[in-house]
Amino acid sequence: MSTVAVIGLGIMGLPMASNLSxxxxxxxxxNRSQGRxxxxxxxxxxxxxxxxxxxxxxxxxxxxxxxxPDVESVAGGDDGLIANAxxxxxxxxxxxxxxxxxxxxxxxxxxRGIRPVDAPVSGGEQGAIEAALSIMVGGEAADVEAARPxxxxxxxxxxxxxxxxxxxxxxxxxxxxxxxxxxxxxxxxVFLEAHEVDTESAIxxxxxxxxxxxxxxxxxxxxxxxTFEPGFRVDLHHKDLGIVTAAAREAxxxxxxxxxxxxxxxxxxAQGHGSLDHSALLLIVEQLSGR
Ligand code: NAD
Numbered sequence: 677m678s679t680v681a682v683i684g685l686g687i688m689g690l691p692m693a694s695n696l697s698x699x700x701x702x703x704x705x706x707n708r709s710q711g712r713x714x715x716x717x718x719x720x721x722x723x724x725x726x727x728x729x730x731x732x733x734x735x736x737x738x739x740x741x742x743x744x745p746d747v748e749s750v751a752g753g754d755d756g757l758i759a760n761a762x763x764x765x766x767x768x769x770x771x772x773x774x775x776x777x778x779x780x781x782x783x784x785x786x787x788r789g790i791r792p793v794d795a796p797v798s799g800g801e802q803g804a805i806e807a808a809l810s811i812m813v814g815g816e817a818a819d820v821e822a823a824r825p826x827x828x829x830x831x832x833x834x835x836x837x838x839x840x841x842x843x844x845x846x847x848x849x850x851x852x853x854x855x856x857x858x859x860x861x862x863x864x865x866v867f868l869e870a871h872e873v874d875t876e877s878a879i880x881x882x883x884x885x886x887x888x889x890x891x892x893x894x895x896x897x898x899x900x901x902x903t904f905e906p907g908f909r910v911d912l913h914h915k916d917l918g919i920v921t922a923a924a925r926e927a928x929x930x931x932x933x934x935x936x937x938x939x940x941x942x943x944x945x946a947q948g949h950g951s952l953d954h955s956a957l958l959l960i961v962e963q964l965s966g967r
Contacts, residue, residue, distance in 0.1 A: 677702065679701070679702045682721075683706050683727055684742075689740035690705075693738075695807040697716075698719075705723060736767075737761055737765060738826070744773040759788075761790050765790050768827070769794050772847050772916055773844060775848065778841045794814040795813045795823070796850075807830050811833065814843030814846075817836065848920040851913065855916075855934065855957075864882070865900055869900075902958075909951055914950070
């Protein structure tokens with residue numbers, strides 16, 4: 677069993693840290709707000725007073741932070757992760773960030789003897805609670821294998837997809853698919869309601885055919901009931917669609933549906949809905965439909 681530091685104990689980080697503790701690892705957590713640290717301690721972990729305090733004795737460090745600048749700020753500086761982790765420690769960044777930033781941070785970490793792995797996740801809060809995340813892993817094969825026992829305590833599908841940064845590229849593709857799927861499910865639900873079809877029956881039969889997907893299974897009922905408790909916040913998915921749009925432009929790839937969904941997600945955010953679940957895209961469909 678390893679000593680595992682977890683930095684960022686939000687919607688995803690706290691259940692991941694709790695599952696690591698349940699699996700027998702010695703977990704030490706740090707978060708910007710103390711309340712989340714207290715919750716980890718109640719779940720069997722230990723609390724740290726700073727990033728440096730958390731990482732000092734850790735064999736494996738997991739960061740689960742909102743965005744690229746957050747990971748850069750936790751990683752850098754005299755008080756940061758890279759300066760204070762022990763040589764040979766594995767650093768798993770599970771946050772969703774820009775692939776180019778992941779590559780740059782991996783180079784900085786490697787230069788100090790830290791073994792970097794980018795390991796963004798999919799499966800949402802439910803997947804984190806159930807330790808059933810799908811994890812797309814970038815990095816050196818030996819480092820990925822060394823990280824595997826810890827990843828297995830939080831995820832079910834763990835795939836090494838290539839060198840540093842490629843985990844983030846696969847995650848960007850994941851976010852493209854999820855956003856587009858939510859948008860289409862939202863359009864279908866508003867369409868069904870307009871025709872006064874019972875949405876519960878419609879969701880059941882749609883889920884059993886070729887249109888079946890995880891958004892229908894997990895989110896459509898909540899969307900039909902207009903409950904948009906996150907889950908995955910609009911702010912974060914908007915960030916991810918910015919990552920995909922930039923990376924696609926860089927590669928010369930056209931993503932017309934993704935770009936349009938990014939615009940709709942941006943509009944939802946501009947209207948003050950950044951803290952709702954991303955399935956609130958349905959509100960935009962209603963608005964565009966004058967309903
Ligand atoms: P969140 O906002 O709930 O959690 C982030 C946590 O990091 C917060 O508790 C915050 O206080 C903490 N934090 C921020 N800056 C910090 C700092 N400098 N030092 C210490 N703590 C700091 O976000 P989340 O939903 O848990 O998402 C985390 C990451 O995982 C994001 O990159 C997101 O895109 C990705 N993700 C989220 C989901 C989901 O369903 N929520 C699913 C897959 C991936």
